[in-house]
Amino acid sequence: MKKVITYGTFDLLHYGHILLFQRARALGDHLTVALSTDEFNTIKQKVAYFSYEERKMMLEAIKYVDEVIPEQCWEQKKLDIAKYNIDVFVMGDDWHGKFDELKPFCEVIYLERTPDISTTSIKTNLKLK
Ligand code: C2G
Numbered sequence: 001m002k003k004v005i006t007y008g009t010f011d012l013l014h015y016g017h018i019l020l021f022q023r024a025r026a027l028g029d030h031l032t033v034a035l036s037t038d039e040f041n042t043i044k045q046k047v048a049y050f051s052y053e054e055r056k057m058m059l060e061a062i063k064y065v066d067e068v069i070p071e072q073c074w075e076q077k078k079l080d081i082a083k084y085n086i087d088v089f090v091m092g093d094d095w096h097g098k099f100d101e102l103k104p105f106c107e108v109i110y111l112e113r114t115p116d117i118s119t120t121s122i123k124t125n126l127k128l129k
Pocket of ligand 1: 007008010011016017020036044071074090093094095112113114115116118119
């Protein structure tokens with residue numbers, strides 16, 4: 001079984017996230033999403049609108065997502081790849097090159113970001129209403 005993993009906050013879930021999951025899942029037979037905890041979001045200097053539990057249950061409802069695990073720190077990726085027998089690591093290409101140190105452990109693929117949508121743009125546009 002070819003296992004894929006991706007990492008993120010996935011706040012205010014939108015079609016850009018869904019298209020990422022769809023493409024990531026198509027790279028293998030199983031997709032694990034490492035979801036940033038509220039505490040890790042603080043380290044990332046992000047404040048999510050939805051809590052970890054709320055974001056987790058939404059991801060678990062997505063047919064492309066097979067497993068959701070907590071992302072608690074930047075450094076856990078190598079451990080996760082070993083622990084979950086991951087074959088492919090995927091991120092949107094705003095991260096292009098940033099995780100190349102994982103190449104000795106698994107395939108590293110950066111997928112094109114879906115244009116014109118982001119959690120930040122949703123918040124900004126709502127403020128303007
Ligand atoms: N994404 C995308 N298209 C968009 C918006 C986001 O493909 N229009 C992708 C991003 O490239 C990222 C993923 O969706 O791969 C999650 O985005 P965020 O929730 O913003 O995650 P981020 O804060 O980048 O956290 O250790 C890695 C970090 O946890 C990544």
